[in-house]
Amino acid sequence: MTAVLRRNGLGLLAWLAGIVFFLPIAWMTLTSFHSEQDAATNPPSFTAALTLDGYRExxxxxxxxxxxxxxxxxxVASAASTLLVLLLALPAAYAxxxxxxxxxxxxxxxxxSTKMLPAVAGLLPLYLFAKNAGLLDNIWLLVLLYTSMNLPIAVWMMQSFLAEIPVAVIEAARVDGARLPTILARVVAPIxxxxxAATALICFIFSWNxxxxxxxxxxxxxxxxxxxLTGFITSQGLFLAKVCAASLVVSLPVLAAGFAAQDKLVQGLSLGAVK
Known part of the structure; x- marks a missing residue:
């Protein structure tokens, strides 16, 4: 009886936590369909007329x-940097x-330790390098930058995932004459x-945000x-509904990627949790 109550209590707590995390998203979505005048009212109006003006703007x-x-x-920056991170992190994690x-x-x-440096500390050197190299306002500079920023996290994650692969499978492939690129592509990667997938999704989210x-x-x-998105925030006028609409649209690719890869994400994050 105690175990059932504990399980039900944990389930209820999980639902409450999910609702708490979902409420800001629901509020942002509702606000995005209000006019600027209705969105700026205090206290907020739940029965205000709905409009698409924020999305039109x-x-x-x-x-x-x-x-x-x-x-x-x-x-482009998120997808390209994520692909480069995976190509570099897989052999590094294998080693x-x-x-x-x-x-x-x-x-x-x-x-x-490379993630311990505050991002703002490297901002000026990177700006001077980009300026002298003629790479300011260049999307490929962001690709290289995001790749270097996400690579340490990707290596850490994939090292723990690859450590769970049975060594006997790799040794059998090596006995059959498979070389390292073949082992990585046809043995290690499928397993x-x-x-x-979990590593790719996290790197994509970090790059996108x-x-x-x-x-x-x-x-x-x-x-x-x-x-x-920051261009919608001004010192004068009302902009709350427009910012909420823009934030929702900008968040959709990440939400779609997470929904599409949710099965692989759960498997990846729980890989090795149960022996």
């Missing part, structure tokens, strides 16, 4: 700038988990696919969606 039908270039830039190099724990600590470097290193040509 975001997509530039009222004469504003189109968001499509910024959305495409974010997609740190299956064919372990000497002092592999020190290598992992070094990867983790670790849930972990690779990045604002600081994109704000400083881009202008018009390579402007990303988060940078475009």
């Amino acid at each position: 975001f997509f530039g039908t009222g004469g504003g700038a189109s968001p499509w270039p910024a959305l495409v830039n974010s997609l 740190l988990s299956i064919r372990r190099v000497r002092k592999w724990t020190d290598v992992l600590f070094f990867f983790l 670790a696919l849930p972990g690779i 990045e604002l600081l470097f994109a704000r400083v290193l881009t202008g018009v040509v390579a402007e990303t969606a988060p940078v475009f």
Whole structure:
């Protein structure tokens, strides 16, 4: 009886936590369908008339700038950097988990230590480098930057995933004459696919949401969606409904990617949790 009550209590607590996390998203969605006047009322009005004016403003039908270039830039930077991260992290994780190099724990600590530097501390050197190299307002600079930022986390995650692969499977492939690229592509990658999917999704989310470097290193040509979103915040006038509409649209690709990969994500994040 006690175990049943404990299980039901944990289930109820999980539902309450889910509702608490979902409420801001639901509130943002509702606000995005209100007029600016209704969105700015205090206390908020739940019965206010619904309108699509915020979405029209975001997509530039009222004469504003189109968001499509910024959305495409974010997609290119996030997808390309995620692909590069996976291509580099898979052999690195293989060397740190299956064919372990000497002092592999020190290598992992070094990867983790690179994330301890505050992002703003590297902003000025990166800006000066981009300026002298003629790479300001260049989407490929963001691709390389996001790749370097996400690679340590990807190596850490994939090292734990690859450590669960039976060594006997890899040894059997090696006995059959398979070389390292073949082993990685046809043996390691299919087995670790849930972990690779979880790593890819997290790297994609980090790249899509990045604002600081994109704000400083881009202008018009390579402007990303988060940078475009900040343009709706002004010191005068009402902008809450428009910002909510823009935030919802910008969040949709990440939500769609998470929904599409939810099975692989759960498998990847729980890989190795049960022996």
